[in-house]
Amino acid sequence: MNTKFIAILTNQGAAKLANATALGTQLEITQMAVGDGGGTLPTPNPEQTALVAEKRRALLNSLSVDANNSAQIIAEQIIPENEGGWWIREIGLFDNEDTLVAIANCPETYKPQLQEGSGRTQTIRMALIVSSSDAVTLKIDPAVVLATRAYVDDEIQKHAKTRNHPDASLADKGFVQLSNATDSTDDTLAATPKAIKTVNDDVAKRLLRTDMPVGIPLPWPTDTPPAGWLKCNGATFNKTKYPLLAQAYPTLQLPDLRGEFIRGWDDGRGVDAARPMLSTQPATALRTGAMDYYGNDDSGDNRAAGLGFASEDSLLMGQPQNAKMPSGGLLPVEGYLNDNAMISLTDTKWIAEGSRWITVRPRNIAFNYIVRAA
Structure with a gap:
């Protein structure tokens, strides 16, 4: 024959529950x-006012409404490992x-005791159907009850899912909302690594633009410019892609500095003189052969001769200050020295070769001129 296990309200319990429901109050279940039922499994009797053979009484750990049945309450108690030595039947x-x-x-x-060699913590639950679970409440002292692992796990899970947590402040810990904003003044939001990286990159660019503005040309030791730089090779560029570079070069074309020397702008x-910004200038040219003072190559006459020139920076008439002789001494200030003439009694001869001109350059080293573009 199958044994039936049941839980019922006692007559006194049913009366108290009915009274609480009628008055809108609550029945406080506390313990x-x-x-052990006196050694045998008892059958619950609503007339009972006590257990058949009570072994232990203590505060409840929890009293809750069954999630699957709102008319059923579940009472739970934990018996610690240091209590026992008896059977539990009621x-x-x-x-x-x-x-x-x-x-x-x-x-x-x-329920064994520790000294019996198999002590354990035991959880006792009673499921009880009541007419109104709203009329039943748990009244306990939380300082003297234990929590089951399942109860703790349930509470932690509830806590993890709930959003009812305090927000963090400058003084207290708490929940914060992440933000990718980089220009916010809100002190309740937390910056994401993405936002921090954006700020760091922006600061690095700003510092670089301050120390080395967009548009500045620099000599570079390799044939490939670094990121953010372009070669000064006369190429055009896109204004949308390089808006700051377009402010420095409104024509949207870079200067071609290949094989060129940079010269300071005259600026008055x-x-x-009379050169606009970014204008080019040819080299000064010197003729390798002497010609007469009037630019003729006639032979057979005694004429003043000198070197032809082209694309000069300036032309100084007369003797310059501190002019020196080939020996290094100062050239005397004499009228005949200001006529730009050289007389030789040796007859000059015309040679049938084309004229040759040279340009003069200083000592130099080749670098790749690049320009900061972004």
Whole structure:
């Protein structure tokens, strides 16, 4: 024959629950007791006011409404490992006035003590159907109850899912909302690594633009410019892609500095006058052969001769200040020295060869001129 395990309200419990429901108050269930039934499995009797053979009574750990049945409550108690030495066959629930309000039988189980060599923590649960679960409440002292692992896991899971946590502030820890904003003044948002990287990159660019503005040309030792730089090779560029570069070079064309020397802009000084910014200038040319003063190559006459020139920076008439002789001494200030003439009694001869001109350059080293573009 199958054994039936049941949980019922006692007559006193049913009366108290009905009264609480009628008055809109609550029945406070506070304690659970276990007993051994006097050595045999008892059958719950609503007339009972006590367990058959009570072994232990203590505060409940929890009292909750069954998630699958709103008319059923579940009472739970934990018996620690240091208590026991008896069988558990009956369970009772008591209210705050020590009245037995519910009673149940359960499968027989022995609760050992530690000194018996097999002590354990044991959880006892009673599921009880009531007419109104709203009229039942748990009244306990949380300082003297234990929590089951399942209860703790459930509470942690609930806590993890809930959004009812305090927000962090400058003074207290708490929840924060992540933000990718890089220009916000909100002190309740937390910056993401993406936002921090964006700021770092922007700061690096700003510092570089301050120390080395977009558009500045620099000599570079390899044939490939670094990222953000372009060769100064006369190429055109896209204004949309390089807006700051377009401010420096409105024609949208880079200067061609291949094989060129950079010269300081005259800016009204008069040394290299009448030249606009970024204008080019050819080299000064010197003729390798002497010609007469009037530019003829006639032979057979005594004429003043000298070197022809082209593309000069300036032309100084007369003797310059501090002019020196080939020996290094100062050239005397004499009128005949200002006529740009050289007389030789040796007859000059015409040679049938084309004229040759040379340009003069300083000592130099080749670098690749590049320009900061972004």
